[in-house]
Amino acid sequence: MANLKDIKRRIRSVKSTRKITYAMKLVAAAKLRKSQDAVLVARDYMEALNIIAASALKALKGKDYSHPLSKSSEESRSVLVVVIGGSRGLCGPYNTNIEKKVKELIEFYQREKKELKFILIGKKVGEFFRREKREYLKSYEDLKEDPFAWPLDEIYREVEGLFLNKEVSQVDLVYTKFYSAVSMQVVSEKFLPVDTSFIDEEKAKRLPADLIFEPSAEEVLESVISKILSSTLRQAALEAKTSENASRMVAMDNATRNAEELIHTLTLYYNRLRQSSITNEILDIVGGAEALRKGEL
Numbered sequence: 001m002a003n004l005k006d007i008k009r010r011i012r013s014v015k016s017t018r019k020i021t022y023a024m025k026l027v028a029a030a031k032l033r034k035s036q037d038a039v040l041v042a043r044d045y046m047e048a049l050n051i052i053a054a055s056a057l058k059a060l061k062g063k064d065y066s067h068p069l070s071k072s073s074e075e076s077r078s079v080l081v082v083v084i085g086g087s088r089g090l091c092g093p094y095n096t097n098i099e100k101k102v103k104e105l106i107e108f109y110q111r112e113k114k115e116l117k118f119i120l121i122g123k124k125v126g127e128f129f130r131r132e133k134r135e136y137l138k139s140y141e142d143l144k145e146d147p148f149a150w151p152l153d154e155i156y157r158e159v160e161g162l163f164l165n166k167e168v169s170q171v172d173l174v175y176t177k178f179y180s181a182v183s184m185q186v187v188s189e190k191f192l193p194v195d196t197s198f199i200d201e202e203k204a205k206r207l208p209a210d211l212i213f214e215p216s217a218e219e220v221l222e223s224v225i226s227k228i229l230s231s232t233l234r235q236a237a238l239e240a241k242t243s244e245n246a247s248r249m250v251a252m253d254n255a256t257r258n259a260e261e262l263i264h265t266l267t268l269y270y271n272r273l274r275q276s277s278i279t280n281e282i283l284d285i286v287g288g289a290e291a292l293r294k295g296e297l
Contacts, residue, residue, distance in 0.1 A: 015259075038242075039238045049224055050228065059211070081117070087122050102128075123142075152234050156230045159233075176244070
């Protein structure tokens with residue numbers, strides 16, 4: 001049974017842990033607000049690009065148009081998966097959920113008899129692949145906190161090159177989509193070949209009907225689709241980083257609450273044990289005094 005000194009030391013230790021988790025929660029909350037704003041702005045930017053693409057596609061109606069990135073190679077049975085994960089731990093089930101999604105994809109494509117290639121973004125994803133002894137083409141792990149500082153343009157060029165060189169027939173994106181501080185989901189989305197049907201022609205109605213494209217609607221569409229793809233990769237990185245910050249904030253909030261509950265429980269136990277010790281001492285004193293009184297008689 002623990003003595004008073006041990007319990008007091010334990011309470012001090014838990015209080016120190018609570019201070020750390022509370023500070024980490026505040027830091028994660030500040031980062032979440034910043035990254036959440038970036039996600040919302042990026043979504044508006046993607047919406048604007050889609051409107052322009054829809055207008056250009058509408059202007060090309062009736063013409064035979066095909067973007068180079070919309071043609072899947074039949075020569076290759078390989079699928080490239082770009083996985084965006086966390087850079088650090090202490091963020092609840094965030095990294096574990098990504099690992100589960102990757103395992104599901106591997107099982108699915110194995111049944112389809114397709115070869116998988118991976119490009120990894122995030123330290124924890126790289127650690128997972130090395131732990132599982134799985135091969136990957138490249139891993140970007142030494143990343144800054146701000147996704148805008150990540151080498152996403154370099155990654156996009158590499159992905160685009162692999163697809164155009166017919167080394168892979170399809171490219172998938174795996175990342176955590178952010179909905180709110182308590183709601184996020186790991187998703188797997190097809191990145192390439194690009195399907196122009198995702199461009200909603202209804203959005204074109206937001207622009208003037210007599211819009212003139214220079215030098216031509218075809219060249220504008222080709223440029224915008226490339227911009228949409230690179231922006232999609234950046235959007236996925238922003239969503240993933242925002243989800244990581246939200247997961248860390250929630251995890252640290254739960255840890256802080258658990259620490260407070262443990263402190264409360266230990267304090268009650270400490271007080272009961274101390275009261276019991278005091279009662280025993282009083283009983284010893286009373287017993288001794290009674291023995292002395294009887295001896296005098």
